[in-house]
Amino acid sequence: MEATGLKPTNDYEAAYPNRDPNNKLPQTDHATNWEDPDSGQFILVDEPYLGPVITGERAEWADKHSWHLQASKWQGMYYPGESQMFIATDATTGYDFTSLMEKIDKIPSPITTENWNGESSFGHDIFLSPQAITPQDKKGP
Helix, strand or coil: CCCCCCEECCCHHHHCHHHCHHHCCCCCCCCEEEECCCCCCEEEEECCCCCCCCCHHHHHHHHHHCEEEEECCCCCCCCECCECCEEEEEHHHCCCHHHHHHHHHCCCCCCCCCCCCCCCCCCCCCCCCCCCCCHHHHCCC
16 A cells, blocks of 8 residues: 555445456456545456466456456565466556556565464454453454
């Protein structure tokens, strides 16, 4: 968000060309919906377990619906190094897609001292903020 200025959006239908769920991007996985607040442009981030080359039904989908679809050089948010981050948006609006991809591709890799393969939380533990001080705050969902 900081690097691109994009904000999350709940406009789930915007992920489908012509707002039609039958037009879903093939092989979509771990998708998130974003919006450029300056232009109102919807941006789909898709992070499937695919290589970075766009071929077959995904290439046909982008061509058929006149959408940009491009793999990022940045490793992504979902499972960096295993899934591939793709960015998609309507190409008919004049949105500066090249500039967005440049911003995403320039995001630096995380700085870590080692690869961490642990768990953040066991099972389905409920996160309790250190700021929670009242019994009501500590009450689980």
